[in-house]
Amino acid sequence: MTRTTTRPLLELAAITKTYQVKQGLFAKAKPLNALGGVSLCLHKKDVLGLVGESGCGKSTLAKILLGLEAPTAGKVLVDGKEIDPRERRHLARRLQPIFQDPYSSLNPRKSIEDIIALPLVVHDIGDSASRSQAVARMLDLVGLPARVRRGYPNQLSGGQRQRVAIARALIMKPEIVVCDEPTSALDVSVQAQILNLLGDLREELGLTYFFISHNLAVVEHLATRVAVMYLGQIVEEAAAAALFANPRHPYTKALLESVLTPDPCLSVPDTHLGASYPNPISPPSGCRFHPRCAQVRDICKTTPPPRIGNEGGHVDCHLYSGAAAH
Amino acid sequence: MGTVSPAAEEIRAPSPAALLRRRIFGHYGLVFGITVLFIIILIALFAPLLAGHDPYSQDLLARMKPPFWMNGSDPDHILGTDHLGRDYLARLLYGARISLAIGFIAALISGLIGTAMGVAAGYFGGRVDLVVTFLINVRLAMPVVLVALAVVAILGGSLHVVVTVLGLLLWDRFAVVMRSSVLQVRDLEYVNAAKAIGCSTRRIILSEIMPNIVNNLIVVATLEMAHAILLEAALSFLGLGVQPPTPSWGLMISEGKQMMLFEPWLIAIPGIALFILVLAINLLGDGLRDVTAPENRG
Numbered sequence: 001m002t003r004t005t006t007r008p009l010l011e012l013a014a015i016t017k018t019y020q021v022k023q024g025l026f027a028k029a030k031p032l033n034a035l036g037g038v039s040l041c042l043h044k045k046d047v048l049g050l051v052g053e054s055g056c057g058k059s060t061l062a063k064i065l066l067g068l069e070a071p072t073a074g075k076v077l078v079d080g081k082e083i084d085p086r087e088r089r090h091l092a093r094r095l096q097p098i099f100q101d102p103y104s105s106l107n108p109r110k111s112i113e114d115i116i117a118l119p120l121v122v123h124d125i126g127d128s129a130s131r132s133q134a135v136a137r138m139l140d141l142v143g144l145p146a147r148v149r150r151g152y153p154n155q156l157s158g159g160q161r162q163r164v165a166i167a168r169a170l171i172m173k174p175e176i177v178v179c180d181e182p183t184s185a186l187d188v189s190v191q192a193q194i195l196n197l198l199g200d201l202r203e204e205l206g207l208t209y210f211f212i213s214h215n216l217a218v219v220e221h222l223a224t225r226v227a228v229m230y231l232g233q234i235v236e237e238a239a240a241a242a243l244f245a246n247p248r249h250p251y252t253k254a255l256l257e258s259v260l261t262p263d264p265c266l267s268v269p270d271t272h273l274g275a276s277y278p279n280p281i282s283p284p285s286g287c288r289f290h291p292r293c294a295q296v297r298d299i300c301k302t303t304p305p306p307r308i309g310n311e312g313g314h315v316d317c318h319l320y321s322g323a324a325a326h
Numbered sequence: 327m328g329t330v331s332p333a334a335e336e337i338r339a340p341s342p343a344a345l346l347r348r349r350i351f352g353h354y355g356l357v358f359g360i361t362v363l364f365i366i367i368l369i370a371l372f373a374p375l376l377a378g379h380d381p382y383s384q385d386l387l388a389r390m391k392p393p394f395w396m397n398g399s400d401p402d403h404i405l406g407t408d409h410l411g412r413d414y415l416a417r418l419l420y421g422a423r424i425s426l427a428i429g430f431i432a433a434l435i436s437g438l439i440g441t442a443m444g445v446a447a448g449y450f451g452g453r454v455d456l457v458v459t460f461l462i463n464v465r466l467a468m469p470v471v472l473v474a475l476a477v478v479a480i481l482g483g484s485l486h487v488v489v490t491v492l493g494l495l496l497w498d499r500f501a502v503v504m505r506s507s508v509l510q511v512r513d514l515e516y517v518n519a520a521k522a523i524g525c526s527t528r529r530i531i532l533s534e535i536m537p538n539i540v541n542n543l544i545v546v547a548t549l550e551m552a553h554a555i556l557l558e559a560a561l562s563f564l565g566l567g568v569q570p571p572t573p574s575w576g577l578m579i580s581e582g583k584q585m586m587l588f589e590p591w592l593i594a595i596p597g598i599a600l601f602i603l604v605l606a607i608n609l610l611g612d613g614l615r616d617v618t619a620p621e622n623r624g
Contacts, residue, residue: 066522092524105515109537119523152341168519 007080009208010042010065010095010176015074017060017232021281032281034060036232037074042176047202047209049223049240051216051255053277057232058212062180065210066097078176093123096169100181102161106153112164113149119172138167141204142197159190163197170201178210183218195221216259220244228252231280231288238313248315250293287318295319349617356613362606370422379403379413381420381573386411393591405595408581414592417573418599424574425555425603428489432554433547435493440500441543447501448508449531458501465498471560478566488567492554503546507539541618548611552604559600575600 015038020029034057042048052058063069065076067088076083083091096119099105106115116138117131126134139146142163153161162182169177179198183191199222201207213219219226220240227237228251236249247253278284284291290300299318308320350356369376385407392399393406393414400406405414447458477491511517512535520534561567562576563583570577575596582592 063518066518068518068521088521089524092522095522097519097522099515099519101515105519107516107520107534107538118520118525122523122525122529155341165519168523 006043008041008077009044009046009079010210011075011077011080012038012040012061012065013075013077014039015061015064015071015076017057017064017069018072023281030281033283034232034280035064035071038229038232038234040227040234040237042208042210044175044208045202045206046225047211047223049219049226050210050212050229051214051219051226052229054214055277055280056229058214058229059180061229062097062178062210062212065178066095067091089123092119092174093172094174095176095178096172096174098162098165098169098177098179098182101185102158102165103153103185105165106161108153110152111149112151112153112156115153115164116149116167116171119168123172125172134171135167138171141170141201142167157190158186159193162186162190162194166194166197166201170205170207173205174207176208176210178212180212181214182211184213184215191218198222216244216255228255231278231283233288233316235289235317236313236315238315242313248320249289249317250295250319251289254292254294287316346617350613353613353617355609356617359606359609359611359613362602363610366422366603366606367426369419370426373416373419373423377413377416377419379416381412381416382571384410384412390585390589392589393595396591406591408578408592409585412571414578414595417578418575418595420573421575421578421596421599422603424485424568424572425558425600428485428492428558429551429555429607431489432492432496432558433551435490436495436497436550436554437500437543437547439494440497440546441504443497444501444504445508445531445535448505449512449527449535455505458505462498462501465495468495470495470557474557474561475564475566478561483561483566483569485568485572488558488561492557496550496554496557499550500543500546503542504539507542508535511535511538541614545611545615545618548607548614552607552611555600555604555607 015035016033017035019032019034021032022029038057038061040048040050050058050061060069064071067083078091078094110118113132113135116135120126120131120134125131135149136146139149144160144163144167148156148160148164153164156164165182182198183194186194195218198209202209209222211219211223223240225237226240226243227234228243228249229235230251236243236247236252238248243252244256247256278288278291284301286302287293287300287305290296293300297318303318305316305318306321307314307316388400388403388407389409389411391403391407391411394401394404396406403413403415405418408414408417443458443461447455473495474488474491478487481487517530517534520530525534558567558574559576559579562574563580565580568574568577570581578596579593579600582589582596586593
């Protein structure tokens with residue numbers, strides 16, 4: 001556990017995102033709290049895995065991080081400096097995304113070389129010869145043969161496309177890469193290749209990853225720290241090894257139990273979560289997780305849980321606060 | 327680096343351009359449309375060389391000569407002469423120029439207006455979208471022929487007025503199609519990737535979005551071109567379009583209509599020409615739609 005006291009490379013400070021949702025033609029718009037005060041720190045060379053169910057706000061957080069959406073409240077700080085949403089171009093040099101679906105993340109009308117070189121063109125780096133060399137270097141780095149550069153995305157497989165997306169993200173040598181479920185659209189065999197590639201590139205280039213996934217096995221493989229998100233809030237954050245060895249929040253436990261094993265003798269795991277994900281327009285009172293929690297108490301229904309910190313992490317749960325412990 | 331197994335498989339799939347070429351030549355309607363339209367364009371360009379007569383020069387001694395397949399035809403006038411003794415073939419060939427020019431220019435003007443409005447509405451959404459949608463609805467509520475008639479009646483009929491009026495009236499379909507095309511594309515992840523790279527809005531629209539929806543634009547443009555050509559003929563027929571003695575196919579039909587019962591070829595010849603031109607353009611548009619539609623799924 002190396003919890004340095006140095007300034008974090010990337011810091012999210014109490015990010016809140018509220019959408020106004022209209023249900024019906026004449027209904028008044030209701031607020032939907034997609035993110036309710038998310039604070040996260042990311043230190044250099046860390047890999048922060050963000051896990052949670054579909055719809056819990058993971059991708060919204062990624063969009064805010066990338067500057068594609070503005071938070072309703074809160075700040076994104078890089079090296080302690082606040083990011084101005086209008087200065088996207090500055091942020092782009094330090095922070096680049098890898099998206100989920102390599103079939104829609106590459107413009108089908110552009111050649112692979114044009115796609116990979118686009119960041120250099122937009123930021124006016126180098127001339128066409130040096131850009132071409134940079135593209136060749138990136139193709140080599142991500143393990144693609146040089147001949148694909150004249151090809152088009154429809155000529156490549158899903159894994160190859162994701163390699164192209166990685167090459168595009170890394171050509172400007174960013175420090176932080178935001179991976180929004182980079183393997184979930186790929187075949188299992190290709191997933192492993194891409195994850196290994198991401199791991200190797202991190203070692204080689206000293207990258208810092210903000211890694212979003214709903215696949216716990218993927219996160220365990222790559223992450224150094226893990227944050228668990230439920231309904232727009234971080235319910236537990238800890239070093240990856242500690243979290244997987246000793247999950248504390250009931251939701252984290254349920255997530256870990258829900259991982260499917262390849263053993264055909266075992267049935268589908270029962271997580272006790274039930275089927276219903278709560279409506280984010282009217283979230284449950286008290287602890288947002290209480291309707292689905294296996295260890296629910298009376299206090300959970302009325303009072304939002306306190307944040308209980310321990311060394312290098314925290315958990316938001318009444319189970320660990322002194323008052324409710326007995 | 328510790329190379330993971332390089333994803334080294336041969337590139338077998340053809341490039342988008344090669345795929346497109348293959349599909350174009352496999353589509354007979356499209357090939358026919360392109361060929362006929364190309365021939366008509368050549369005829370329009372080289373009308374002075376092909377006609378052999380001045381389409382304006384009258385010869386009252388040689389009025390109403392029948393075309394070559396009828397008795398009493400004059401070998402000098404293959405398609406006969408009209409009621410003022412003007413060579414019908416020459417007028418037909420020069421008329422192709424008017425029809426094509428009106429089709430091209432009206433489609434161009436309305437294409438610029440409609441594309442700008444539709445792309446802005448689709449990309450920016452919100453208030454811009456509300457305003458554009460309102461303008462489209464206003465435009466759709468106006469009957470094109472009546473408005474064109476009123477404007478031409480006020481300003482007087484001439485080629486320029488007709489082209490301008492049609493160009494300002496036919497942008498609605500461009501706007502509707504471009505708006506929905508942009509809506510389909512703008513949330514795809516390569517647009518988000520371009521934003522995250524730091525591309526300007528102009529670059530995103532011009533180099534990320536437009537190349538992926540330009541096929542829809544071409545299809546609408548061909549259909550609107552045919553539409554404009556037919557409208558010009560209709561306006562000219564009603565006497566409010568291109569003014570005589572300009573050789574226009576609509577005007578030729580109009581001038582022949584008094585003698586329709588005795589000399590039906592007077593309206594049949596320009597009518598057939600109009601039919602072939604519009605058919606060719608429509609086949610071209612339909613074919614382009616068929617050929618380009620599956621591309622974005624590949």
